[in-house]
Amino acid sequence: MSSVVTISFYQLRAFIARGLEQVGIPASDAQTVSTLMAQADMQGSDGHGVIRLPQYIKRIKAGGINTRPKMRVVQERAGTAILHGDNGMGHLVVSKAVEIAIEKARKNGVAWVGTRYSNHAGPASLYASMPVQHDMLSLYFAVGNANHMPPWGGMDMLLSTNPIAAGIPTQSEPPIVLDMATTVTAYGKVKAKAKRGEMMPEGWMIDRQGKPLLDPKRSEEGFLLPIGGHKGYGLALLVGMLAGTLGGAAMGKEVIDFNADHKTVTNTGQAIMVIDLKAFGDPAAFKQAADTLIRDLRASARLPGVDRIWLPGEQSQLKRQRYAKEGIPIAKGLVQELDRLAQDIGITPLVEASIETTAW
Amino acid sequence: MSSVVTISFYQLRAFIARGLEQVGIPASDAQTVSTLMAQADMQGSDGHGVIRLPQYIKRIKAGGINTRPKMRVVQERAGTAILHGDNGMGHLVVSKAVEIAIEKARKNGVAWVGTRYSNHAGPASLYASMPVQHDMLSLYFAVGNANHMPPWGGMDMLLSTNPIAAGIPTQSEPPIVLDMATTVTAYGKVKAKAKRGEMMPEGWMIDRQGKPLLDPKRSEEGFLLPIGGHKGYGLALLVGMLAGTLGGAAMGKEVIDFNADHKTVTNTGQAIMVIDLKAFGDPAAFKQAADTLIRDLRASARLPGVDRIWLPGEQSQLKRQRYAKEGIPIAKGLVQELDRLAQDIGITPLVEASIETTAW
Numbered sequence: 001m002s003s004v005v006t007i008s009f010y011q012l013r014a015f016i017a018r019g020l021e022q023v024g025i026p027a028s029d030a031q032t033v034s035t036l037m038a039q040a041d042m043q044g045s046d047g048h049g050v051i052r053l054p055q056y057i058k059r060i061k062a063g064g065i066n067t068r069p070k071m072r073v074v075q076e077r078a079g080t081a082i083l084h085g086d087n088g089m090g091h092l093v094v095s096k097a098v099e100i101a102i103e104k105a106r107k108n109g110v111a112w113v114g115t116r117y118s119n120h121a122g123p124a125s126l127y128a129s130m131p132v133q134h135d136m137l138s139l140y141f142a143v144g145n146a147n148h149m150p151p152w153g154g155m156d157m158l159l160s161t162n163p164i165a166a167g168i169p170t171q172s173e174p175p176i177v178l179d180m181a182t183t184v185t186a187y188g189k190v191k192a193k194a195k196r197g198e199m200m201p202e203g204w205m206i207d208r209q210g211k212p213l214l215d216p217k218r219s220e221e222g223f224l225l226p227i228g229g230h231k232g233y234g235l236a237l238l239v240g241m242l243a244g245t246l247g248g249a250a251m252g253k254e255v256i257d258f259n260a261d262h263k264t265v266t267n268t269g270q271a272i273m274v275i276d277l278k279a280f281g282d283p284a285a286f287k288q289a290a291d292t293l294i295r296d297l298r299a300s301a302r303l304p305g306v307d308r309i310w311l312p313g314e315q316s317q318l319k320r321q322r323y324a325k326e327g328i329p330i331a332k333g334l335v336q337e338l339d340r341l342a343q344d345i346g347i348t349p350l351v352e353a354s355i356e357t358t359a360w
Numbered sequence: 361m362s363s364v365v366t367i368s369f370y371q372l373r374a375f376i377a378r379g380l381e382q383v384g385i386p387a388s389d390a391q392t393v394s395t396l397m398a399q400a401d402m403q404g405s406d407g408h409g410v411i412r413l414p415q416y417i418k419r420i421k422a423g424g425i426n427t428r429p430k431m432r433v434v435q436e437r438a439g440t441a442i443l444h445g446d447n448g449m450g451h452l453v454v455s456k457a458v459e460i461a462i463e464k465a466r467k468n469g470v471a472w473v474g475t476r477y478s479n480h481a482g483p484a485s486l487y488a489s490m491p492v493q494h495d496m497l498s499l500y501f502a503v504g505n506a507n508h509m510p511p512w513g514g515m516d517m518l519l520s521t522n523p524i525a526a527g528i529p530t531q532s533e534p535p536i537v538l539d540m541a542t543t544v545t546a547y548g549k550v551k552a553k554a555k556r557g558e559m560m561p562e563g564w565m566i567d568r569q570g571k572p573l574l575d576p577k578r579s580e581e582g583f584l585l586p587i588g589g590h591k592g593y594g595l596a597l598l599v600g601m602l603a604g605t606l607g608g609a610a611m612g613k614e615v616i617d618f619n620a621d622h623k624t625v626t627n628t629g630q631a632i633m634v635i636d637l638k639a640f641g642d643p644a645a646f647k648q649a650a651d652t653l654i655r656d657l658r659a660s661a662r663l664p665g666v667d668r669i670w671l672p673g674e675q676s677q678l679k680r681q682r683y684a685k686e687g688i689p690i691a692k693g694l695v696q697e698l699d700r701l702a703q704d705i706g707i708t709p710l711v712e713a714s715i716e717t718t719a720w
Contacts, residue, residue, distance in 0.1 A: 078438060078467070108468055110471065245646060301514060
């Protein structure tokens with residue numbers, strides 16, 4: 001662990017908030033976004049936490065994100081809504097969409113809220129988890145912010161890693177929180193392999209001959225593979241149509257590669273479906289059944305060499321507990337990058353800041 | 361094509377209806393079920409069509425299916441319902457659930473209807489397609505009727521092939537209809553390989569050492585693999601909780617293997633979510649966007665050796681058109697089995713019957 005610096009959740013959150021405020025995000029919005037970004041790191045979703053701050057700030061400074069969005073519901077029924085995000089930070093837009101969905105589900109039993117003119121919002125699991133504390137379950141869909149996958153058999157990159165996520169309430173067990181890209185791996189993991197000088201396992205990517213691509217430094221020459229072959233292609237398409245097309249957001253050719261283009265409005269789309277357990281009977285009965293199922297799965301006989309059977313979301317839960325005690329590990333290389341960012345925009349750097357322990 | 365007999369849709373449907381009526385299903389219910397079963401064969405879902413008739417009839421005769429169910433809604437909100445199927449034929453229960461969901465979505469924008477005490481209902485795609493003609497899109501989830509998969513890393517078979525399906529309206533293109541098991545392959549395909557004396561490709565099954573299992577005759581010694589490893593395990597669990605646990609139907613240990621046990625009530629669960637496109641704007645705009653996306657995907661440059669890029673549901677659509685003209689091919693072995701069934705229960709066999717061309 002010598003190549004990491006350990007930072008408290010509050011330290012990390014305060015640093016992110018300083019950065020966002022410095023480039024014009026109002027304080028209360030910076031609080032919301034920084035909390036979600038620090039929560040990403042806190043649960044081990046480190047590809048979606050503070051590592052994204054330099055990119056977000058670059059985009060804000062280039063005018064690619066609206067720091068003072070006027071979000072508004074543009075279509076509405078008893079159980080549905082489209083939230084127009086006015087090109088604000090995705091974290092703000094999606095949090096608001098989830099809030100609306102929870103309120104609607106309370107009355108109708110089920111609700112579906114889509115976003116348009118949203119932006120990258122970090123890990124899907126954060127939003128899928130929000131309804132759980134209200135005894136509600138959720139499905140969450142998002143259009144990824146760069147196309148890295150062709151249709152099955154094709155070579156034109158028209159699809160992204162379009163994730164699907166779900167949150168399911170439990171009684172005494174940790175909630176079930178599924179969060180998965182519809183590709184075998186995320187593009188971030190390819191880049192991480194390249195950085196470490198490692199080869200990729202077969203099955204992650206193919207080249208333009210359809211042959212396995214193993215060298216991550218050649219990733220530009222190939223495509224990500226969907227899970228289960230044509231099935232994952234179908235899922236990525238479905239998720240993209242639910243999160244993008246249905247809500248009037250970008251999908252397919254319209255998707256902006258936000259790694260390459262910091263200025264063009266992305267019109268990112270997400271969608272959340274929320275179900276109130278009360279509409280299906282006593283929530284306690286559902287949650288007890290979920291606990292029983294979890295315990296049955298965990299107690300299964302194991303294949304040789306397998307130490308433990310995991311439930312979706314359980315490893316993130318353990319990381320949250322551990323990092324709350326020990327602090328969040330941040331790679332030294334990233335800390336240096338964040339130091340340069342701090343200097344550039346004129347804020348107190350991450351590690352020099354005093355530890356804040358007051359919860360907002 | 362010498363080992364197949366070609367049967368018209370109407371011939372096939374009438375035969376199935378004769379069989380069901382003969383064992384006590386009322387005529388109007390037999391019409392509904394036989395239409396759906398013949399539609400399964402008509403779209404090439406031949407593992408879910410007339411091939412299931414002997415098994416259904418065996419179960420009906422053993423008292424494992426209620427031929428006179430009193431279906432009733434046992435939980436209801438504006439956007440949700442649980443339909444108690446009273447152990448009737450699954451086709452009847454799920455058709456009714458979809459009808460209820462369509463009505464509710466018309467008012468609320470979105471609806472979710474779950475079933476309990478339902479039964480095996482054939483291909484998920486049939487039900488996911490029903491809302492499409494009303495300019496509605498759907499997600500469909502079902503608990504499979506036999507557990508063939510352990511949790512990831514485990515050996516106790518607590519999960520089924522739990523399928524996910526979706527129907528998405530289009531303008532001039534065929535609707536997008538996705539229908540996929542969350543396992544790499546269906547158990548029926550393993551049995552088919554065994555029948556033909558072929559080996560399975562690596563990735564379909566593993567044995568109790570975690571090693572690839574290639575001989576389908578040894579399938580009892582191993583497990584089906586989920587798509588995308590732990591991701592497909594998470595999906596199978598999610599689908600099972602949505603279709604089973606949420607509606608108060610069987611999941612995990614409670615699932616009855618309906619291939620081995622013809623008598624015990626299965627308490628099968630399915631769930632359908634329906635969204636009315638009108639709640640999200642002009643349905644024509646959505647359908648045109650879907651058409652554009654489909655055409656972009658289809659027009660993608662192709663990998664070497666790939667003749668055509670398919671959209672989910674397109675191959676079934678082509679089969680429907682072809683079989684409507686040429687008739688539905690039924691394997692001779694299956695025709696012989698159906699002949700024996702006809703003799704057993706005392707109905708006119710499939711091939712001797714006159715072709716009925718009157719649509720109900």
